[in-house]
Amino acid sequence: MSNLASEQARPPAPSFDLTGKRVVVVGGKTAIGLGVAQAAHAMGAAVTVASRRKVLAEERPDLAAFEQVVLDIRDEAAVQAAFEAVGPFDHLVITAGPELGSWGSFMDPDMRGVRSYLEGKFLGTWACARHAAPHLRAGGSMTLLTGGTGARAKLGLVAVTSTFAAVEALSQSLALELAPIRVNTIRPGFIDTEFWDVLPAATVEGIRAKVRANFPTRRLGTAADVGHAAVYLMTNPYVTGTVLEVNGGELLVEWSF
Numbered sequence: 001m002s003n004l005a006s007e008q009a010r011p012p013a014p015s016f017d018l019t020g021k022r023v024v025v026v027g028g029k030t031a032i033g034l035g036v037a038q039a040a041h042a043m044g045a046a047v048t049v050a051s052r053r054k055v056l057a058e059e060r061p062d063l064a065a066f067e068q069v070v071l072d073i074r075d076e077a078a079v080q081a082a083f084e085a086v087g088p089f090d091h092l093v094i095t096a097g098p099e100l101g102s103w104g105s106f107m108d109p110d111m112r113g114v115r116s117y118l119e120g121k122f123l124g125t126w127a128c129a130r131h132a133a134p135h136l137r138a139g140g141s142m143t144l145l146t147g148g149t150g151a152r153a154k155l156g157l158v159a160v161t162s163t164f165a166a167v168e169a170l171s172q173s174l175a176l177e178l179a180p181i182r183v184n185t186i187r188p189g190f191i192d193t194e195f196w197d198v199l200p201a202a203t204v205e206g207i208r209a210k211v212r213a214n215f216p217t218r219r220l221g222t223a224a225d226v227g228h229a230a231v232y233l234m235t236n237p238y239v240t241g242t243v244l245e246v247n248g249g250e251l252l253v254e255w256s257f
Contacts, residue, residue: 014236019044022089023234026050026071026128027096029063031193032145035223036093036230041065043231048086051096073124080131091234092132093143097121100198103159114159122166129170133178141182143233144171145226146243148189148250154257168243175241182240184233189247192220207257216249 023040027033028049041047049063050071057064071082073096098120104113125144132142149157150164167185174183190211196204211220229246233239245251 014238016043016231016235018091018231018234021091021234022046022048023091023093024048024050024083024086024089024132026073026092026094028066028093029055029060029068031095031195032188032191032223032226033093033095034062035193035225035227036095037066037227038062039224039227039231040091040093040234043235045091048089050082071128073128074119076127076131079124079127083128083131083135086135088135088137089132090137090140091143092128092136092141093145093230093234094125094128095145096124096128097145100195103157103163105156106158114162117159118163118166121163122170125167126170129174129183133181136181138180139237141184141234141240142171142174142178143230144168144183144185146185146187148187148247150187152251171243172241179240182233182237184240185243186226186229186233187243187245187247188226189215189221189245189250191223191226193223210255211248214253214255215247216252219248221246221248 018040023045025033025037025047028037029051033049037047037049047065048067048069050069052070052072054068054070055063069082069086072078098117102113103117129142144167146164146167149160150168153161171183171185190207192208208220212218226246229244233244
């Protein structure tokens with residue numbers, strides 16, 4: 001093969017450009033999901049954000065650039081209807097999940113907490129992936145979201161650790177099942193968003209101080225950091241079946257909330 005023919009046979013160089021692409025972010029109106037939606041939009045994508053209710057532009061001017069769809073990931077029929085309404089698109093990012101502290105503990109009197117958490121994270125992610133897959137265009141991708149607890153267990157977080165491990169296993173399975181659609185997972189560390197607002201302000205500030213003091217990057221993670229990683233996974237055509245750490249080196253050190 002001549003040098004010219006060899007060059008023509010090579011795929012185009014990876015680019016962060018999403019111009020002309022359509023991205024759906026489930027959970028894209030707050031916290032990490034909003035960071036992903038903003039990052040994709042900044043790279044030229046048309047972005048649809050999905051959540052349990054529609055927000056008026058007057059309430060949230062920061063959502064004005066995005067199309068909105070209503071979707072509760074615990075309701076499979078609603079998930080299916082939402083993706084049928086969305087139609088063809090290029091990249092799916094699933095950031096939605098239960099609220100902080102909703103998982104209960106291992107020795108609770110019953111298993112309602114863990115069942116609810118599994119439904120709201122693992123089964124909800126499964127439903128979104130299942131009903132989105134038929135609508136993804138060639139060259140498309142899915143990106144799932146877990147957290148550092150999935151790689152290093154912490155006291156009192158049995159349901160979270162187990163669920164995150166299940167989501168990461170699902171991601172790798174889908175990379176094979178849905179190929180050539182690419183499927184990856186982002187595993188964030190501590191990301192400083194409103195997700196933590198359910199805790200007392202002093203508790204959150206204490207966590208922030210520990211992160212600044214102990215994580216090798218010596219700073220707090222932001223939703224924009226995760227958004228940058230998500231755009232990379234959307235746009236690099238040779239990455240699939242992987243877990244991408246965005247954690248400031250969290251797993252290299254011993255720390256607790």
